[in-house]
Amino acid sequence: MRHTLLILSHLLRYPTEGLQQAAPELLSMLELDGVLEGRQIEKLQPLIDAIIDEELLDLQERYVGLFDRGRAISLHLFEHVHGESRDRGQAMVELRSRYIAYGLEITANELPDYLPMFLEYLSCLPLEQVLEELAQPSLILQALAERLDERDTLYAAPMKILAKLAGSTGEALAIAPADDPDDLAALDAIWAEEQVRFDAPLPGGSDSACPKAAAMIARLHAPEPARSQNHG
Secondary structure (H helix, E strand, O other), rough: OHHHHHHHHHOOOOOHHHHHHHHHHHHHHHHHHHOHHHHHHHHHHHHHHHHHOOOOHHHHHHHHHHHHOOOOOOEEEHHHHHHHHHHHHHHHHHHHHHHHHOOOOOOOOOOOOOOHHHHHOOOOOOOOOOOOOOOOOHHHHHHHHHHHHOOOOOHHHHHHHHHHHOOOOOOOOOOOOOOOOOOOOOOHHHHHHHHHOOOOOOOOOOOOOOOOOOOHHOOOOOOOOOOOOOOO
């Protein structure tokens, strides 16, 4: 499960040269991890081919235009729940403390509720805890998968896989457009009812820190260039 989560994390990150270099190996790594079905892995092929074949600047421009221009498909999980309220800040402080406890480094231009960072954190956990914590934002993942699918973007494929891994039923999430303030209130109410807290037990010592992954995964961890955090 660890490598599958890391690969999905990096497929959803801002494209980098390291990702392009490692992309030819990603499908075989997913097959070896044995978590996804063959048809799920095939769904990722077009996105991986685009990462390999297209100019890096074009990939980066498309990524920013898709994910950083509004709230509807933002990859910052708490933005869909708390917007820019004080509650979001406190939630991120608590989540950041969990990352630090597992030995994860957060760069200055990353927020703790950034979905790829959350997936990297999950990759450090025991399987039972992974399934528990990944299930908590399942409604958000399903909504993002549907919105990406509506935009006919290659990024819909990894998000659909994540929604399925999170236990989504595949049913449509009846929420207003994401830039509607009522949308945030509705999601906040749903998450409060489901008690989404990201509060599984913290590790007891340094032995629980996330171990180094394979060399291919290490190449994906080249520092990301800073980009705008403007969300409209």
